Amino acid sequence: MNNNIELLAPVGSMESLYAAVQNGANAVYLGGKLFNARQYASNFDFDELKEAVTYAHLRDVKVYVTANILVDNSEMENVIDYIKFLYEVDVDGIIVQDLGLAHLIREFFPDFHVHGSTQMTINNLPGAEFVYDMGFTRVVLARETPIDEIKYIHKNTPIELEAFIHGALCVCYSGQCLMSSLIGGRSGNRGKCAQPCRMPSSLVDSNGNIIKDWDKKHVLSPRDLNTIENLEELIDSGIISLKIEGRMKRPEYVATVVKNYRKVLDEGSRSLKLEDKKDVEQIFNRRFTKGLTFGDFSKDFITIERPDNRGVLVGKVARVDKYNVFISLEEDVDEGDGLEFITAKGEYKGIKARFYGKKGTTMKLEKPGYILKDSLVYKTSSVNLLNRAKESYQEENIKNPIDMEININIG
Numbered sequence: 001m002n003n004n005i006e007l008l009a010p011v012g013s014m015e016s017l018y019a020a021v022q023n024g025a026n027a028v029y030l031g032g033k034l035f036n037a038r039q040y041a042s043n044f045d046f047d048e049l050k051e052a053v054t055y056a057h058l059r060d061v062k063v064y065v066t067a068n069i070l071v072d073n074s075e076m077e078n079v080i081d082y083i084k085f086l087y088e089v090d091v092d093g094i095i096v097q098d099l100g101l102a103h104l105i106r107e108f109f110p111d112f113h114v115h116g117s118t119q120m121t122i123n124n125l126p127g128a129e130f131v132y133d134m135g136f137t138r139v140v141l142a143r144e145t146p147i148d149e150i151k152y153i154h155k156n157t158p159i160e161l162e163a164f165i166h167g168a169l170c171v172c173y174s175g176q177c178l179m180s181s182l183i184g185g186r187s188g189n190r191g192k193c194a195q196p197c198r199m200p201s202s203l204v205d206s207n208g209n210i211i212k213d214w215d216k217k218h219v220l221s222p223r224d225l226n227t228i229e230n231l232e233e234l235i236d237s238g239i240i241s242l243k244i245e246g247r248m249k250r251p252e253y254v255a256t257v258v259k260n261y262r263k264v265l266d267e268g269s270r271s272l273k274l275e276d277k278k279d280v281e282q283i284f285n286r287r288f289t290k291g292l293t294f295g296d297f298s299k300d301f302i303t304i305e306r307p308d309n310r311g312v313l314v315g316k317v318a319r320v321d322k323y324n325v326f327i328s329l330e331e332d333v334d335e336g337d338g339l340e341f342i343t344a345k346g347e348y349k350g351i352k353a354r355f356y357g358k359k360g361t362t363m364k365l366e367k368p369g370y371i372l373k374d375s376l377v378y379k380t381s382s383v384n385l386l387n388r389a390k391e392s393y394q395e396e397n398i399k400n401p402i403d404m405e406i407n408i409n410i411g
Contacts, residue, residue, distance in 0.1 A: 006062070006241035007265060008162070009258050012043065012248055015393075017052055019255035022393035024262030027062040028052075029095060031247065032086075035079050036066040036191055050089050059398040062092040068117040070189045071098045080104060087112050095140070097189075106135040113137045118164065119189070121174040125153050132159040140164075140243065142174040143225070144292045147237055154238025161238050165231070166257055167245025169222035169291065171197040171302075197221055198307035221307040223300075226288035228261060228280060229269050234293075249284065252389035256283040259392060282312050282382050283389070306348070311340060311380035317373055318362055325367045327377050333357040338381035343369040350380060 009020035011030040020028050030052065031043045044052060049065070056063045065086050071079050083105055086094060093113035096102045097120055105114055116122055116131045116139040123142040131139055138160035141150065145163075154161055170177060177188050179196040186192040198221050203214035227234060231242065242265075244257055260276050281288070286303045287310055289296045318328040325341070333339065337353045349368040357363035 004240075005235055005265060006162075007258065007262055008064070008241050008243040009254055010167070010244055010246040010249065011052070011254070012246075013251065014044075014048060014052065015251040016247075016249075016254045017055060019251040019389070019393040020258050021056060021059055021061050022395075022397045023255045023259040024266075025061065025258050027064065027092075027241065028056060029064040029066060029243070029247075031066045032082065034067075034082055035069055035071065035075075046085065049086070049091075053089050053091060057090065060400065064093045064095055064115060065091050066095045066117070067101065068095050068097045068119060069191050071101050076101070076104070080108065083109065083112075093137070099134075102131075102134060102136065110135075115162070116140060118142055119175045121176055123174075124149060125156050128153045128157045128159050128161075132157055138162055138241070143169060144173060146295070147233065147293050150234075150237040150239065150293070160240050162241035162243055163234060163239045163293070164225060164245055164291075165227045165234065165242045166225055166261065167249075168286075169225050169289070169301075171220045171222050217304050218307045219302065219304060221286070221303050223287045223289040223303045224285050225291045226280065226285075227290055227294070228264055228272065228277070230290060230294060231261070231264050232269065251393070252386045253283050255389040255392050256280065256385065259389075278312060279385055282379065282385055284309050286310060309380055311338070311378040313376060314339065314379040315363070315377045317341075317371055317375045317377060320367065320371055320373055323367055324364050325371050327357070327363045327365065329357050329359050329361055329363055331379065332359050333363060333379065334383045336383040337379055339365070340378045340380045341368055341371050342375050344372050345370070 006027045007025050008027045008029060009025035011017045011020055011028045017028060032049055033043050033045055036043065053063050067079065067083065079101060083094060087109050093115050094105065095115045095117050096105070097117040102114055105112055114136050116136050118140040121142045122128055122131065122139050123145040128139055136159065140162045143164050150161065175188055180194045181187040183196050184194040186194045198218065200216035201219050202216055203211045203219065205211055234242065242261065244261065246253060256279055260280050263276065264272055286307065289301050314331045314333060315327040315329040318326045333353050333356065335353055335355050338350055339353055340348055340350045343349055351365065351368050
């Protein structure tokens with residue numbers, strides 16, 4: 001295991017913690033029930049936080065806790081009590097956005113590691129120097145920071161650098177977004193983003209007329225970040241902590257993504273097989289981008305057609321009759337797999353496969369709607385992958401040697 005670089009996994013529940021640790025994460029980040037930017041994740045109460053820290057530390061895994069919302073003055077006493085609890089249960093670091101809170105943490109808990117949240121939008125050397133001078137030990141760089149800028153920051157300041165490497169992206173600059181609060185009364189800076197960027201929008205001309213072919217498109221919905229083939233370049237730029245997004249994702253997602261990034265960290269990107277890449281794509285994707293760090297932009301960054309999971313291409317409709325649809329399979333399909341069709345009206349219809357279908361054969365299924373010949377069929381969930389992912393963390397995989405000496409006396 002490469003212990004010089006952190007593989008930092010998202011944890012939204014105890015089961016996700018097991019999934020992350022057992023698949024090779026050597027650090028995790030999670031939120032408590034209070035003051036964190038993912039209020040709709042399961043999150044951890046006080047007893048669960050203690051349990052999580054104990055579980056992780058016994059396996060030499062660090063735990064960072066998010067207190068990364070903007071804090072109101074009336075809440076400051078409560079949030080400091082919360083930070084005190086985290087400090088006393090031996091959390092390894094605290095991730096914050098609010099500068100006032102960061103100042104108080106440095107004053108009251110001077111040896112507590114403070115990490116600057118990506119929502120601080122630090123994307124250049126002056127920003128990194130500013131938080132370093134405040135006593136921050138690490139900064140989670142803005143996801144818009146170009147790779148050359150990361151190298152420059154690393155060369156000129158000793159602060160630790162962390163970067164997101166996989167998962168959902170925000171269309172606004174590192175989450176600095178007011179759309180959710182203005183449209184839905186739910187502030188992303190208070191952990192309650194309603195994700196208005198995933199909603200359909202229409203482009204209009206100066207007269208207010210909808211532009212042809214631009215009605216109800218997802219023009220603000222970014223693809224998912226995937227840098228699994230760019231880890232060496234990120235590490236060479238000075239990044240010491242590789243952060244996976246996904247505290248609201250299922251444990252099987254955490255297991256699958258962590259496992260494959262760990263493989264690349266340990267064995268290099270050439271070790272990655274086609275099946276590994278397909279697993280990462282299958283578990284969840286809105287189509288992938290390397291992100292603004294590596295220069296992806298426009299059509300390489302936004303998923304215009306739809307904002308949700310795409311799955312993987314599994315076949316094409318060979319023919320259709322009154323009641324059935326016949327799929328020419330390019331991949332195996334297992335009983336219970338989720339399959340998705342595109343109707344003639346452009347709608348997406350999902351069904352579960354009732355039996356096994358082998359690659360290279362034709363699969364006959366009951367027609368879920370008005371389906372056209374030659375339309376594409378996608379597998380949106382894989383029973384086999386979910387079972388493999390769950391099995392990966394149901395047993396203890398972490399083995400640490402114990403050096404001990406014992407004296408036994410009769411009586």
